[in-house]
Amino acid sequence: MKILIVNTLYAPFQVGGAEVSVRTMAEELVKAGHKVYVLTLGYTQSVKKMNGVIVIAIKTKNLYHIEQAVGQPAIKKLIWHLLDSFNPLYRTAVGLLLDRIQPDVVNTNNIQGFSPYIWKIIKSRNIKLVHTLRDYYLMCHTATMYTKCGDCQQLCTACKITYQIKKNFFSLPDGFVGISKFILAQHNRYKVGKKTPVRVIANGLNTDNYPEPLIKNPVKEVIFGFIGKVNQQKGVDFLFKELAGIQSSIRFKLVLAGKAEQEFEAEMTELYRGKFDFTFIGKTDPLQFYRSVDVVIVPSNWNEPFGRVPIEAVAACTPVCLADKAGLSELYNEKYMWQFEMQENSLRMLLSGILAHTELIAEKSSACAGIPNAYAPEVLNVQLIEFLKES
Numbered sequence: 001m002k003i004l005i006v007n008t009l010y011a012p013f014q015v016g017g018a019e020v021s022v023r024t025m026a027e028e029l030v031k032a033g034h035k036v037y038v039l040t041l042g043y044t045q046s047v048k049k050m051n052g053v054i055v056i057a058i059k060t061k062n063l064y065h066i067e068q069a070v071g072q073p074a075i076k077k078l079i080w081h082l083l084d085s086f087n088p089l090y091r092t093a094v095g096l097l098l099d100r101i102q103p104d105v106v107n108t109n110n111i112q113g114f115s116p117y118i119w120k121i122i123k124s125r126n127i128k129l130v131h132t133l134r135d136y137y138l139m140c141h142t143a144t145m146y147t148k149c150g151d152c153q154q155l156c157t158a159c160k161i162t163y164q165i166k167k168n169f170f171s172l173p174d175g176f177v178g179i180s181k182f183i184l185a186q187h188n189r190y191k192v193g194k195k196t197p198v199r200v201i202a203n204g205l206n207t208d209n210y211p212e213p214l215i216k217n218p219v220k221e222v223i224f225g226f227i228g229k230v231n232q233q234k235g236v237d238f239l240f241k242e243l244a245g246i247q248s249s250i251r252f253k254l255v256l257a258g259k260a261e262q263e264f265e266a267e268m269t270e271l272y273r274g275k276f277d278f279t280f281i282g283k284t285d286p287l288q289f290y291r292s293v294d295v296v297i298v299p300s301n302w303n304e305p306f307g308r309v310p311i312e313a314v315a316a317c318t319p320v321c322l323a324d325k326a327g328l329s330e331l332y333n334e335k336y337m338w339q340f341e342m343q344e345n346s347l348r349m350l351l352s353g354i355l356a357h358t359e360l361i362a363e364k365s366s367a368c369a370g371i372p373n374a375y376a377p378e379v380l381n382v383q384l385i386e387f388l389k390e391s
Contacts, residue, residue, distance in 0.1 A: 003035070003037070005039070005109065010038050011055075018135065022110075022206070028204065037278050038053055041114070058061060060113060066113040087116060105128040107388065108122075108130075109132045129173045146303070151303055163379050170191060173196060174197070175197040179200075179201065179305055191360035204361070204375055204376065218361060219358060222251070224294070225290070226254065229259055238342060243345040257282070258283060290318045291316055295320070297321045297347070298322050305326070314336055318365065321338045321351070324335050324340065
C-alpha cells in the first residue's frame, strides 16, 4: 500500500510525543512493506529519505512557522489562527504532490499549520482519508483546551470563532482514529466523528534499543523522577506541593528532566528550597533517565490524550505513579503502576506508603518485564492498516 502521512512536524523537529509516535508508525509501516511518504512543514522545501520513509517538507504558507509562535504580537497571532482555520494557500503545492505520489490512502495527524482545508484538497482527488486525533486542535486553536485556570469546560470566544470555521470540514475524513477512548469522547462532544467510522489505536513504542531490564530495588534512598515539559500544565506545581508534605525516615529526592519554563523553575525553587531534595537536569536521554530513577511520577493538570512516558518507563522496568485523569487513566495497570487523584494529599499519601514499604518498588519493577508488547508498533500498525482498508 502507498501511504501518505501528514503531520505538522517530523524528525528532526520535535515538540512532544506526537512526533515520536508518528515517526515510530511511519518506520514500522516501511518495515511491513508499505511505501510511506510523510508531508510536513518546514522553513524551506526539501525531500529526504529517513529509515526508508520519504520525508517531504513544504514551506509554511502563513505569517510564520509554527515553531516561531512564541513572542509574536497578539494581532499577528490572531490573523495566523484565523488563516489556519481555513487556509487554501496550500492547494497548489499539496495538490501537485498528491498527483505525483498518487497515494492509496492519506493519514493526517496533527494538522495545525496546514489547516483542515488540507482535507478538502485530498478529497477533491477522491483519495481515502483517515485522520488521527492526537490533540484538541479541531476545537481549540491552542490544541490543548487548557489555560492556567485549568481545563476548559467549554470553548472560549476565540476558539468558538475558529471552531465554527473548522467544523465545516468535519465530514470530509472517511474515518477517525483516536489514540485513547477519552480523546474520541471529547471530540464526539463537538460532533467530530459522530457519524463516521472511528477506532481507538494507541501509540506504539519501539523497544529495539532498550537494553536488558534493570530491576529497581532501593533501600536507603528512593529517587522519584519526572520527565516532560516542566510546567504547570504537566502538573509539576502539584507534584512539588505533594512531595513537600511527606514525612519519612527514608531519604528521597526528585529529579526533573525536560525543558523547564524559566520563570516556573525559578518559582518552584524559591517556594520549595530546603523542604525536600530536588534537581532540574534539563533535556536528557529518556532511557538513561528511566534507568537512573526508582519510580516515575506522571501528574497532569490538563487532559492528556495519551501518555508516552508511562509506557516508556515500564519498558525500562521503572514502575510508575500515574494520575487518574483523561487518557492517562486508560494506561493504568496495578501490576506495575500506582494510581492517584489530582487532589490534595492523594499523591502524598501514596508516596508515603511507597517509602514505608520500598520492597513494593522491586515487586512492581519485576512485573514490568514484557508489558510493552501491548504497545508494539507492529501490532498497532496492523490494526491501523485494517482500519484504513475498512474506512
